[in-house]
Amino acid sequence: MRLPPVTTKPVVDSEAQLRALLSGLSGVDAVGADARAAKLATRSLKKSTKLIAIDLAISMVDLTTLEGADTPGKVSSLCAKARRPDPLDESVPSAAAVCVYPDLVAHARAALRGSSVKVASVATAFPSGRASLAVKLLDVRDAVSAGADEIDMVIDRGAFLSGRLGLVYDEVVAVKEACGDAHLKVILEAGELVTYDNVRKASWLAMLGGADFIKTSTGKVSVNSTLPTCLVMLEAVRDFAEMTGALVGVKVAGGIRTTKDALRYLVLVNETTGSVWLTPDRFRIGASSLLNDLLMQRVKQRRGVYPRPDEFSAD
Amino acid sequence: MSDLTSSPLGSLEYDPAPESIAVAQLRESYGLFIDGEFTDPAHHESFVTLNPATEQPLANVAQASSDDVDRAVAAARRTYEAVWKKTTGAERAKYLFRIARLIQERSRELAVVETLDNGKAIRESRDIDIPLAAAHFFYYAGWADKLDYAGFGPNPQPLGVAGQIIPWNFPLLMAAWKLAPALAAGNTCVLKPAETTPLSALILAEILQQAELPPGVVNIVTGDGSTGAALVDHPGVDKIAFTGSTDVGRLIQQRVASSHKHLTLELGGKGANIVFEDAPVDEMIEGIIDGIFFNQGHVCCAGSRLLVQESIADEVVRRLIRRVDQLRVGDPLDKNTDVGAINSAAQLDRIKELSGYGEVEGATRYTSSCALPDRGYWFAPTIFTDVSQSHRIAREEIFGPVLSVLTFRTPEEAVAKANNTSYGLACGVWSEKGSRTLWVAERLRAGVIWANTYNRFDPASPFGGVRESGFGREGGRHGLEAYLDV
Numbered sequence: 092m093r094l095p096p097v098t099t100k101p102v103v104d105s106e107a108q109l110r111a112l113l114s115g116l117s118g119v120d121a122v123g124a125d126a127r128a129a130k131l132a133t134r135s136l137k138k139s140t141k142l143i144a145i146d147l148a149i150s151m152v153d154l155t156t157l158e159g160a161d162t163p164g165k166v167s168s169l170c171a172k173a174r175r176p177d178p179l180d181e182s183v184p185s186a187a188a189v190c191v192y193p194d195l196v197a198h199a200r201a202a203l204r205g206s207s208v209k210v211a212s213v214a215t216a217f218p219s220g221r222a223s224l225a226v227k228l229l230d231v232r233d234a235v236s237a238g239a240d241e242i243d244m245v246i247d248r249g250a251f252l253s254g255r256l257g258l259v260y261d262e263v264v265a266v267k268e269a270c271g272d273a274h275l276k277v278i279l280e281a282g283e284l285v286t287y288d289n290v291r292k293a294s295w296l297a298m299l300g301g302a303d304f305i306k307t308s309t310g311k312v313s314v315n316s317t318l319p320t321c322l323v324m325l326e327a328v329r330d331f332a333e334m335t336g337a338l339v340g341v342k343v344a345g346g347i348r349t350t351k352d353a354l355r356y357l358v359l360v361n362e363t364t365g366s367v368w369l370t371p372d373r374f375r376i377g378a379s380s381l382l383n384d385l386l387m388q389r390v391k392q393r394r395g396v397y398p399r400p401d402e403f404s405a406d
Numbered sequence: 407m408s409d410l411t412s413s414p415l416g417s418l419e420y421d422p423a424p425e426s427i428a429v430a431q432l433r434e435s436y437g438l439f440i441d442g443e444f445t446d447p448a449h450h451e452s453f454v455t456l457n458p459a460t461e462q463p464l465a466n467v468a469q470a471s472s473d474d475v476d477r478a479v480a481a482a483r484r485t486y487e488a489v490w491k492k493t494t495g496a497e498r499a500k501y502l503f504r505i506a507r508l509i510q511e512r513s514r515e516l517a518v519v520e521t522l523d524n525g526k527a528i529r530e531s532r533d534i535d536i537p538l539a540a541a542h543f544f545y546y547a548g549w550a551d552k553l554d555y556a557g558f559g560p561n562p563q564p565l566g567v568a569g570q571i572i573p574w575n576f577p578l579l580m581a582a583w584k585l586a587p588a589l590a591a592g593n594t595c596v597l598k599p600a601e602t603t604p605l606s607a608l609i610l611a612e613i614l615q616q617a618e619l620p621p622g623v624v625n626i627v628t629g630d631g632s633t634g635a636a637l638v639d640h641p642g643v644d645k646i647a648f649t650g651s652t653d654v655g656r657l658i659q660q661r662v663a664s665s666h667k668h669l670t671l672e673l674g675g676k677g678a679n680i681v682f683e684d685a686p687v688d689e690m691i692e693g694i695i696d697g698i699f700f701n702q703g704h705v706c707c708a709g710s711r712l713l714v715q716e717s718i719a720d721e722v723v724r725r726l727i728r729r730v731d732q733l734r735v736g737d738p739l740d741k742n743t744d745v746g747a748i749n750s751a752a753q754l755d756r757i758k759e760l761s762g763y764g765e766v767e768g769a770t771r772y773t774s775s776c777a778l779p780d781r782g783y784w785f786a787p788t789i790f791t792d793v794s795q796s797h798r799i800a801r802e803e804i805f806g807p808v809l810s811v812l813t814f815r816t817p818e819e820a821v822a823k824a825n826n827t828s829y830g831l832a833c834g835v836w837s838e839k840g841s842r843t844l845w846v847a848e849r850l851r852a853g854v855i856w857a858n859t860y861n862r863f864d865p866a867s868p869f870g871g872v873r874e875s876g877f878g879r880e881g882g883r884h885g886l887e888a889y890l891d892v
Contacts, residue, residue, distance in 0.1 A: 118838040120858045123689025133529060135423035135741040144418060326688050361418045362732060369418055 100335040103299050106257030113256065113295055119287035119323055128318035134358045141354070145389045146184055147369060148353040149176060152385075153211055153342065153377045155190040156406075157218075157310070163198040166191055168406050170202035177386050177403065186382065187371040188241060192217070193234035200238030211241035211276070215266060218280075218309035220245040224262060231269040242266070243276040243306060243342075248283045251293060259293075263300030276304035276342055276375075279324075282314030287323045294327035298339050306342035310377065315345020321356060325363040338367065344377030350388040353381060379406070420734075423741040425528045430518040432605065435466035438474055438628065439611035441481040442621025448473040453630070455604055458525035459738050459747040459782040467604045470627035472636035475596070478625040479642040482567040482594040485622030490594050491564070493620075495551030502547035502589060504617040509540040509582075512613065516606055520578055521738045523605040525747030525783070526701055528739050538863055539582035542881075545865035546586035549886060553591065556883050558892040564592035565668055565891055566644035569637040571658075572607075573650045574600035574749050575704040575805075581607050583880045584647055585624060586865075591889035593645070596625045598637055600650075602750045604628040635661075643667060647888060649706070652803075652829075652874050670878025670888045672706065672870055674803040675831030678824035679709035679860060680846060682817075683718045685836035686858060691725050694809070697834060697860035699733060699745055699787050703807040704753070706875070707832035709860050711800060713820050716813040723791055723811060727772055730787050735776040745807060748783040757785050757806030764790045764799040769810070795823060803829070817842060821849045831875035834860040853879075 103109050136144050154173045156165060166189070173186040188209035189199050199210045212234040216222035222230075231242055244266045250258045267275050277297035281290045297305050305324055307316040321343050328339045343356055353376055360368050368374050383403045390398045435452065437444040451469040456462065470478070490498075509516065513536045520531040553562050568588045572580035581597060588595050599607040611626050627633055631654075638646055638658050648658050649672040662669050679697050681690055697709025714722050738746035748754040765771055769790040778784040785806055793800050793810040800810045814820040824833055832854040835843045847855045853871040856862060863869065868884035870876060878888045 117685070117687035120686035120689040120838075123686065123692060123859060127689065127692050133533065133741070134420065136420060137423045138421040140418065140421040147418075323688075357418065366418060 100337070101299065103260070106260075109256055109260055109296070109299070112299070113292045116291055116295060119291055121287055124287050124319045124322060128322045128359065131358050131362055132318060132355045134355075136354055136358070142389070142392050144354050144357050145350060145385055145392065148350070148357060148376065149382065149385050149389075150184040150187060151371045151374055151376050152186040152382050153188045153190045153344075153375050154186045154382060155310070155344070155377050155379050157190070157192060157213060161192060161195055163195065165406070166195045166198045167202045170199055170208070172382070172404060172406055173208045174203065174206045176382055183386065183389070187375055190243065190377060193230055193237065193239070196234050196237035196239045209240040210238055211243055212239040213243045213245075213309075215244040215262075217243070217245055218311040220247050221249075224265060227262070228265060228269045231266055235269070235271055235273050239273055241274040241276060242270050243278055245278045245280060245309060246293060246297065248280050251284065251289070256296060260296055260300050263297055263302065267301035274303040275301065276306045277302040278306040278309055280309055280312065281307050281316070281320045282312045287319065290320055290323045291327055294324050295331065298327070298331045298337070302339060304340040304342050304375065306344060306377070308345045310345035316343040316347060318355060318359060321359055322363060325360060325368070328368070329364045338373060340373040340375065341368070342375040342377055347376055347378050348380050348384065350381075350384050353385065420742045422737070424737065424739045425518055425521070425532075425741060427518055427522065427739065429515045430522060431515075432465050432519065436468060436604070436608045436628070438468045438470050438478070439608065439614075439624075439626040440474070440478045441625065442615065442619075444611070447471060448477070453601070455523060455602065457522050457782075458602075458749050459779070461781055461783075464522055465605060467608070467628045470629040470633045470636075475627055475633060475636040475640055478596045478627050479567060479569070479637075479640050481622040482596050482625055483642055485620060486566055486594040489620045490592060490623050493592075495553060495592075498589060498592065499547045499550035501617055501619050502543050502550060502586060505613060505619070506540045506543035506547060508613045508616055509536065509543065509610075512609070513537070513540070516578060516609055518739070519609055520606045521746070523603045524574065524577060525738050525749050527743040527746040528741055529743065530701060535576055535579045538865070539579045542579075542582040542586045542865045546590035546885075549587075549883075550590040553886065553890070556886050558887065558890055562591075562890040562892055565889060566593060567642060568593045568595045568645040568647060568889060569598070569640065569643040570595055571598045571634045571637065571646070571648045571650065572600060574603040575701060575706070577603040578606040578610060580649055581610055584649075587880070587885045588647075588889045589623065591886055593889050594623050596627060596637060596643070598627050598629065598634050601628075601630045638662065641665070645669070645889065647878070648672070655876060668888075670870075671876035672878070672880065673831075673874060673876040674805075675706050675708070675829045675871065675875050676711055676801065676803055676827045677707050677709045677832040677834070677852070678711045678713050678827075679834040680820045680824055680836065681712065681714040681718070681722060682835075682837040682839070682842065683715045684838045686838055687725070689858065690836045691722070691729055693834065693836065693858070693860045694726060695729055695733070698809040699807050700861050702745055702748055702785070704749060704805055705861065707854060707861065708805075709832070709834050710804060710809060711824075712809055712811045713814050713823055714811060715820075716815055719811070719813045723789070726789060730772070730774045730789060731776070733774060733776065733787050735774065735784070735786060736779055745787060748785050748806065751783055753805065754783040754785060757804055757808065760799060760802055760804045761788060761790075761806070761808050764793070764797065764808075764810070767797045767799070769793045769797055769799060795826060801827065817846055821846055825849075825851045828874040830872035832856070
């Protein structure tokens with residue numbers, strides 16, 4: 092067995108260096124990436140594997156509400172759901188986090204006091220990111236000071252697509268600094284970057300800038316997380332870990348509604364980065380309706396028959 | 407980080423997910439399919455076909471003698487003259503469409519039978535073999551009434567009776583590759599399945615009955631090499647199509663040489679997968695793995711030689727080894743199995759013998775750490791590094807899950823090494839630079855060249871070799887030529 096080369100963190104202190112690093116990354120063959128993801132989607136999880144995977148998925152859910160109509164009441168009920176997804180069954184793990192807009196962080200913080208569930212907040216002029224850096228940083232500091240454990244920032248896709256990579260990088264670095272102790276998830280918005288080559292480049296850019304997590308999408312555009320996008324990002328965190336020793340997490344978001352979808356992502360993780368990433372510390376699923384489907388399938392696996400949807404709280 | 411790379415799968419072990427075998431209702435014994443009926447062989451001889459994953463018998467299958475071959479050829483001739491020659495293209499297309507749809511309808515059953523008899527993973531028989539077999543019938547159904555426009559002049563005529571001998575690596579798919587173009591072109595057929603994998607062809611015989619294909623249009627004679635020899639030598643056959651080893655192909659060509667028979671041969675290979683330093687690395691690793699471990703390496707066009715640019719060789723080998731260790735080897739019926747059983751004891755011996763030369767000649771062997779079942783025929787995926795062009799493992803077709811890794815420095819050297827083989831079936835080129843891919847592809851002597859992929863098949867795309875890999879094409883418009891008098 093040949094060991095990987097000694098780990099070194101690349102130094103980025105100029106835009107030229109960043110450019111050289113990112114353009115040195117291997118390309119992604121889109122047909123091949125799609126085929127690999129489709130092949131792994133045929134894996135069949137049965138019996139105890141399925142039960143383990145369902146519980147793992149529940150523990151990885153970032154229970155999310157990002158609507159203009161969000162209220163403290165809505166957030167409170169979501170927090171209760173995240174703490175105890177199934178009040179009738181203590182063996183069901185808590186969700187990983189509740190994800191809200193910055194102005195509702197304080198409510199979530201209060202509602203989750205004493206639990207292991209983290210408070211995550213989207214910031215940096217989510218979802219478009221079309222604001223000045225000063226405004227974005229204010230947004231972040233606001234959420235952090237209200238008690239957010241995790242900040243989900245968006246990258247400036249406009250800057251990325253027009254080649255101003257240094258600008259995107261500097262924003263990530265600045266937001267990371269503004270986060271303080273809070274964990275930083277960097278949303279690539281893969282649906283707007285379009286190509287897998289861009290997704291790979293943006294993944295590395297975010298990781299070099301200090302991301303604790305890289306995240307597929309906001310859930311607010313027409314194309315959100317897809318299996319091959321997640322695959323490309325998992326390859327990036329795996330390769331980054333080999334190069335630097337740093338383990339960066341991956342969060343998928345948008346359109347993941349069924350247990351089947353969620354388990355496919357876990358298989359992807361299992362067979363791309365390995366089990367080291369099969370923990371809520373390194374893999375998250377941003378979702379809302381998914382949680383109840385996971386609970387339903389969990390009961391089905393144990394009882395042998397499907398429960399009625401109304402056995403579970405709506406949120 | 408070595409724990410990250412050496413033990414990739416820790417906590418999510420997959421529980422067994424076996425496909426149900428209830429759907430495969432095998433009979434205890436099968437006769438010969440002649441003139442639309444299953445009939446007893448003249449000398450009442452039979453042999454047993456085994457499940458190579460368990461060594462358990464699956465069914466008794468008739469051993470056809472030269473008398474039986476006579477009977478089959480006579481039925482094919484009679485039907486050709488009396489029925490099939492007069493059947494319009496549109497009418498022939500109707501039968502081909504029916505067969506295609508029936509294959510789809512019975513796809514689960516066919517997949518299970520194929521996996522039981524051959525040892526290949528159910529994922530592959532389910533997702534590749536059976537759908538592609540149906541696709542071939544669909545494709546050639548479309549040609550049956552359009553032969554005038556196939557580029558062979560107006561009103562091209564069939565050859566007559568085609569004798570078709572197929573291998574054990576893709577039993578149903580190879581039957582489809584042979585039968586579909588032959589029938590579309592208006593020939594009648596005598597098909598000889600491989601000795602170790604006759605069952606899916608016999609299910610296909612049932613499907614032909616269901617499709618109400620006129621009796622005698624397709625006849626299926628099971629047996630060993632002597633059955634094949636009787637078919638090759640039969641004076642009533644107008645065309646021999648053979649897929650199998652180069653040694654047998656050579657014999658067939660000699661025996662057919664002094665006759666009127668048309669001949670196409672699809673033989674062995676020692677395919678080179680050429681990897682340049684700018685290749686898309688993750689997909690390239692998958693492509694190399696697929697190229698050699700797909701179907702246990704029992705693939706004539708397998709990418710059994712990896713030619714990798716020296717500048718990235720260590721990195722590629724490191725990633726390959728990590729990936730090989732992830733391959734799930736075992737019960738072919740398990741839906742999560744990647745690599746199944748070796749098809750026969752004889753093939754296993756040959757793989758062991760040839761790979762044994764690798765170490766003797768100084769190559770470095772890496773064998774997957776996977777556990778192998780106690781019963782059945784198994785060979786763990788194996789990679790040889792430090793292989794030289796002169797090593798036997800770089801020259802001879804192993805036809806098993808064994809990859810030989812060689813290096814090159816320049817595109818010229820890559821081409822020279824890739825072509826330095828007596829075979830010429832398939833090559834792969836991996837690079838993100840299109841101009842280089844085209845430069846290399848133009849210079850490779852092989853029938854099929856894949857760019858940034860490997861082992862991709864489509865009925866519309868012609869397949870076949872040059873030099874000792876044979877001649878003639880299967881698939882596409884070109885595939886019709888093998889069954890038309892042009």
